[in-house]
Amino acid sequence: AQSVTQPDIHxxxxxxxxxxxxxxxxxxxxxYLFWYxxxxxxxxxxxxxxxxxxxxxxxxKGFEAEFKRSQSSFNLRKPSVHWSDAAEYFCAVGAATSGGxxxxxxxxxxxLAVHP
Amino acid sequence: SQTIHQWPATLVQPVGSPLSLECTVEGTxxxxxxxxxxxxxxxxxxxxxxxxxxxxxxxxxxNLSASRPQDRQFILSSKKLLLSDSGFYLCAWSPSTVNxxxxxxxxxxxxxx
Numbered sequence: 510a511q512s513v514t515q516p517d518i519h520x521x522x523x524x525x526x527x528x529x530x531x532x533x534x535x536x537x538x539x540x541y542l543f544w545y546x547x548x549x550x551x552x553x554x555x556x557x558x559x560x561x562x563x564x565x566x567x568x569x570k571g572f573e574a575e576f577k578r579s580q581s582s583f584n585l586r587k588p589s590v591h592w593s594d595a596a597e598y599f600c601a602v603g604a605a606t607s608g609g610x611x612x613x614x615x616x617x618x619x620x621l622a623v624h625p
Numbered sequence: 626s627q628t629i630h631q632w633p634a635t636l637v638q639p640v641g642s643p644l645s646l647e648c649t650v651e652g653t654x655x656x657x658x659x660x661x662x663x664x665x666x667x668x669x670x671x672x673x674x675x676x677x678x679x680x681x682x683x684x685x686x687x688n689l690s691a692s693r694p695q696d697r698q699f700i701l702s703s704k705k706l707l708l709s710d711s712g713f714y715l716c717a718w719s720p721s722t723v724n725x726x727x728x729x730x731x732x733x734x735x736x737x738x
Contacts, residue, residue, distance in 0.1 A: 541724040552631075552715055552729035553669075560724070599668065603724045611657060611719045613727055617668040 511536045511604050515616035522590050523624045530585040530619050532600030541603035542583040543613070544574055548596045556598075559583060570594070595623045627652035631716050631730035639738050644689075644703040646733050648716030651697065656718040658699040659727060660691055663713040675699060676721065711737045 512535045522528055534540055541560055545553040557568025564576040574585045583600060600616040628651045638644060650656050660672045671684045673691035681691050688707050692700045699716060713734055717727040 543726050545729075550732070550734065552731045553717075555726050555728065558726050603726070611723060611725050611727065612671070612674075615669045 511602055511614050513600050513602050513614050513616035515598075515600055515619050517619045518617070519620045519622065521622040521624060524592050525589050528585075528587045528590045528594070528621070530598050530600075530621070532583045532585065532616060533581050534583060534600070534602045535581065536602050536604065540583075542574075542576060543601045543603065544568065544572070544583075544585050545599045545601065546570075546596050547599065547618075553599060556585070590621075590623055592623045592625060595621055597621070627718070627728065629716060629718055629728060629730045631714075631733055633733060634731065635734045635736075637736045637738060638706050640708055641705050644701070644706050644710070644735070646701040646714055646716075646735075648699040648701075648730055649697055650699075650718045653697070653718070653720070655696060655721050657721055658693060659717040659719075660699065660701050661715040661717065663715060663732075665712070669715065673701070706737050708737050711735055 514533045516531050543558045544556040546556050547553045556572050557566050557574055559566050559576045567573050572587050574583055576583050597618045597620045599618045601613045604612045631648050658675045661669045662672055663669050673683055675681050675693045678693055689703050713732050715732045716730040719725045719727045
């Protein structure tokens, strides 16, 4: 069965430090992978997506993610974190279904805190 | 460009009262539509999805129902709310082609007293 694991529930970094959020997936076919960010009390915003091709994908707000098939991972990175990056981050894998809709399987999320 | 609207943003309801949350999408046609619930400190649980007018599929058994009376309108309802229905409800849409990202509304915070 498809699944997404985000091993870190909470991460705290200092402003200006680099960031890496981990995501591991389980999916039988070529995965379609996404990272979303959720600020408190808000909906989810799409940061970036991987469909195929270059395994390093660039997203909004200076984020990037690298797809590693051998490790079943899709880790999110940012070279220098800003205080405004404090939020919850969700990794998701897309799965086409027989019902004709796009099912997203979400990880449990990683809450990022940023120290000044 | 496409936009998605959810309302109300916040709702406080007594146990046993009815519920109606509305979601509309603009700037696209024949979208797939979704309702999720997010309990405090937890991930997202898919409640319902719809691939067309009047077509509703439920992912989990529950006290809630959904309807899609128009192409870009999705409604989440309940006849009698339970305490366990409290949470953050998110509507999302995606293009009807496969493996497309979903785009989310700003959510409704529902508190049951």
